[in-house]
Amino acid sequence: MDTSATTPQLLRHANLRAVLEVLRASPAVTGTDLIQATGLTRATVIAVCDDLIARGWARETDASRAPGGQKGRPARKFEFNEHAGHVLGLDVGMATVRVLVADLSGAVVGRETARFSGHDASAGERSETITATIDAALEAAGVPGSSVLSVGVGVAAPVDRKGRIARGHHLGALFDLGHGKGPWADRDWPVLLENDANLAALAERWRGAGSGVDNLAVVLAGERLSSGLIESGRLLHGSGGGAGELGTLEIVEGVGSHDGIAKLARLWGTAALKAGEPTLIRDLVGPGTTRVSARFVFEAAAAGDALALEILDRIARRMARVLSLITTFFDPELVVIGGAVAASATALLPALTEELGKLVDSPPRVAVSDMGEALVPTGAVRLALDHVEANMLDLVPAARRGA
Amino acid sequence: MDTSATTPQLLRHANLRAVLEVLRASPAVTGTDLIQATGLTRATVIAVCDDLIARGWARETDASRAPGGQKGRPARKFEFNEHAGHVLGLDVGMATVRVLVADLSGAVVGRETARFSGHDASAGERSETITATIDAALEAAGVPGSSVLSVGVGVAAPVDRKGRIARGHHLGALFDLGHGKGPWADRDWPVLLENDANLAALAERWRGAGSGVDNLAVVLAGERLSSGLIESGRLLHGSGGGAGELGTLEIVEGVGSHDGIAKLARLWGTAALKAGEPTLIRDLVGPGTTRVSARFVFEAAAAGDALALEILDRIARRMARVLSLITTFFDPELVVIGGAVAASATALLPALTEELGKLVDSPPRVAVSDMGEALVPTGAVRLALDHVEANMLDLVPAARRGA
DNA sequence: GCTTATTATTTAGTGTCTAAATTTAAGCTC
DNA sequence: GAGCTTAAATTTAGACACTAAATAATAAGC
Numbered sequence A, B: 001m002d003t004s005a006t007t008p009q010l011l012r013h014a015n016l017r018a019v020l021e022v023l024r025a026s027p028a029v030t031g032t033d034l035i036q037a038t039g040l041t042r043a044t045v046i047a048v049c050d051d052l053i054a055r056g057w058a059r060e061t062d063a064s065r066a067p068g069g070q071k072g073r074p075a076r077k078f079e080f081n082e083h084a085g086h087v088l089g090l091d092v093g094m095a096t097v098r099v100l101v102a103d104l105s106g107a108v109v110g111r112e113t114a115r116f117s118g119h120d121a122s123a124g125e126r127s128e129t130i131t132a133t134i135d136a137a138l139e140a141a142g143v144p145g146s147s148v149l150s151v152g153v154g155v156a157a158p159v160d161r162k163g164r165i166a167r168g169h170h171l172g173a174l175f176d177l178g179h180g181k182g183p184w185a186d187r188d189w190p191v192l193l194e195n196d197a198n199l200a201a202l203a204e205r206w207r208g209a210g211s212g213v214d215n216l217a218v219v220l221a222g223e224r225l226s227s228g229l230i231e232s233g234r235l236l237h238g239s240g241g242g243a244g245e246l247g248t249l250e251i252v253e254g255v256g257s258h259d260g261i262a263k264l265a266r267l268w269g270t271a272a273l274k275a276g277e278p279t280l281i282r283d284l285v286g287p288g289t290t291r292v293s294a295r296f297v298f299e300a301a302a303a304g305d306a307l308a309l310e311i312l313d314r315i316a317r318r319m320a321r322v323l324s325l326i327t328t329f330f331d332p333e334l335v336v337i338g339g340a341v342a343a344s345a346t347a348l349l350p351a352l353t354e355e356l357g358k359l360v361d362s363p364p365r366v367a368v369s370d371m372g373e374a375l376v377p378t379g380a381v382r383l384a385l386d387h388v389e390a391n392m393l394d395l396v397p398a399a400r401r402g403a
Numbered sequence C: 001g002c003t004t005a006t007t008a009t010t011t012a013g014t015g016t017c018t019a020a021a022t023t024t025a026a027g028c029t030c
Numbered sequence D: 001g002a003g004c005t006t007a008a009a010t011t012t013a014g015a016c017a018c019t020a021a022a023t024a025a026t027a028a029g030c
Helices: A006-023 A031-038 A041-056 A123-141 A170-174 A197-205 A261-274 A281-283 A295-304 A306-330 A342-359 A373-393 B010-023 B031-039 B042-055 B123-141 B170-174 B197-207 B259-272 B280-285 B294-302 B306-330 B342-361 B372-394
Strands: A058-061 A078-079 A084-090 A096-103 A108-115 A150-156 A189-194 A215-221 A225-231 A334-338 A366-368 B059-062 B077-080 B086-092 B097-104 B108-115 B148-157 B189-197 B218-223 B225-231 B334-336 B365-368
Touching: A006 A031, A006 A041, A006 A078, A006 A373, A006 B010, A031 A041, A041 A058, A041 A078, A041 B097, A084 A123, A084 A373, A084 B306, A096 A123, A096 A373, A108 A123, A108 A373, A123 A170, A150 A197, A189 A197, A189 A373, A189 B059, A197 A215, A197 A225, A197 A334, A197 A373, A215 A306, A225 A306, A261 A281, A261 A306, A281 A295, A281 A306, A295 A306, A295 A342, A306 A334, A306 A342, A306 B306, A334 A342, A342 A366, A342 A373, B010 B031, B010 B042, B010 B077, B010 B123, B010 B372, B031 B042, B042 B059, B077 B086, B086 B123, B086 B170, B097 B123, B097 B259, B097 B372, B108 B123, B108 B372, B123 B170, B148 B197, B148 B372, B189 B197, B189 B372, B197 B218, B197 B225, B197 B334, B197 B372, B225 B306, B259 B280, B259 B294, B259 B306, B280 B294, B280 B306, B294 B342, B306 B334, B334 B342, B342 B365, B342 B372
Parallel strands: A084 A150, A150 A189, A215 A334, A334 A366, B086 B148, B148 B189, B218 B334, B334 B365
Antiparallel strands: A058 A078, A084 A096, A096 A108, A215 A225, B059 B077, B086 B097, B097 B108, B218 B225
């Protein structure tokens, strides 16, 4: 709906887009298929395909149709050239960096994870670690850096629509992730920064529980709580990227802070242990230890330990209150819980949905993510792919570079 | 970004749109202006304008330029034909219906308000009242019904993106507002239902405090609380239209229900009176009366009455908590408070912003609507205009109808 | 009345699409 | 293998919309 002037070439541009979109969605396609999908004439469809092939975004497959099948002249078959380039999906956390390398079909062809040297690592050190991890991932995948068409990066901070970390956020000092800086200082990759919970939402909608869902919330509930919100298929950012940050839930009765599931399990588990209550958790933790990791609480609960079960119940009820607020403000069709302990969070679901049903008139479906650690980087891949797809016709595929 | 096929005519279509958009935005424009605004050639611009004139959406003004100014052949001047049709903006409440008639520039040319016969009025009676009110408004404006190109309707219920009132909502039983039913049974107007708070948001962004703001929340806070949310310039609906309904804020500490400002003022004012506390409110209400309307509380506060001021302070703090939640989830740039008592709500602002500043890291600007009763119907006009503008080239202007 | 400036209109040329006719490359039948 | 059938590709003619450049119109200034 933009006030843009148009030239005849723009027509072709639009048709290139249309055909490309079909090609991306289907494995291998004949001219006739494209005629039906786009409504264009055969002459046009073929011309557009030849154009796409010349630009490097599509390729023609050796017809080789099933013998004894169709009569008539064999159709040419066209398909999306998923090797026309690659994208990187990064999850840059406080302690670790995860890198995925994917081709343009979204298939992951390489991955690598590294830990930063320490909590007090400088921005420069962190940059070097990120660069090294990217290089390792690319090498493992056999993908040259020149093939990278865009990079999606998830960070645990609000990021506005222009890809800037919220001013004054502590993460801004720890990393140097701006365009053309830090890890990508000497590469000309388009770098897209995005909040990690938002990327989790993209990931769940792409390959998780939210596929095909246009109104979706994802709550990252490991150590801290944050949420990514998709409305009508679009990510919400708010004016400064702070939408869904859940930073001020302290005012909610029964939700004393924005602590996530893992942290609550640890806190309450430790508290119970200190109080000397009889529980299986003590045996799991072992003698002499006072720190209770979240895992032990979940294990004890799975074994039927009453105290652990009660802790889970409290966590579930607290989560239900958070979800009830999200429902009030967004009315999503589905809420997915992700984050470090997502797998164990399944145990919370019955109590959570029951409590949510009490709090809200028409509660959304609630699911637990099964994407594990890959959640955020997968969303980063999706973000990078979105960018490539949106700008495909203005880009030059890796193979054609310099030609 | 839709996968749509394109024909050469689509080019013209796009340019018609582009030129029309410029025409709508500026008073009277020459070909040269359009060349600069659109980047098209003079030949094209003129052809497009002639096309628009032929279709009825634009008109040519008698050049009559300031004498003694420009040399050269006088430029033709084109302008948007705001009389090519009209729109209706309705606010259908429980007790009243408000109707605005506007031309395509958005100028209000007629208005009418009516009360329904009673709370127990049937859907049929209500329909008749609405029809009569519309007819009166059109007649007063001298606009024939055939000139109406679309109708925006605000209702106090969740409405999904397809214009359907949430299933099971009590308002659905009181009205019969579906497409081609009730008040518009024998007219062929496109009717666009929308939640009233959402329309308030559209109105504030169009002609209120939110002009030019892309991330905006409007809170209708008269009797009940509800909010309309605009993110990146788009209204949020959620999966069932329930986004921003604020129906479950009961779980928030200090916000015991979704009562609005007027209701709280009334409740707390009445309670104070019953408790026998000394206050100016008693004098304003008059002897023998126990019902305290919100107005008296605001008047007493304006006169410096301590108890009234304290009530306002409590209301302000409660509102601040609601706004802090909105901020947490949406991060809007601006929040506008509207609804029945908006004008008096200005008195709440200092305490409200102070409290909000304590609750939230980077609080949004807060403003009070000055659009009064016109707020929702103005938003309905905006909604109707949006629809007309989006579909303009597929519509037939009123004047050309039947030709 | 001539020049100059500005705009409108006309003309020729280009890119893109459709529709219809033609060509190509198979499978099938005899 | 010749000939028929079929499905797809290609070619051709025509339509539409745009640009660029040339031409025409209209007013102000001298």
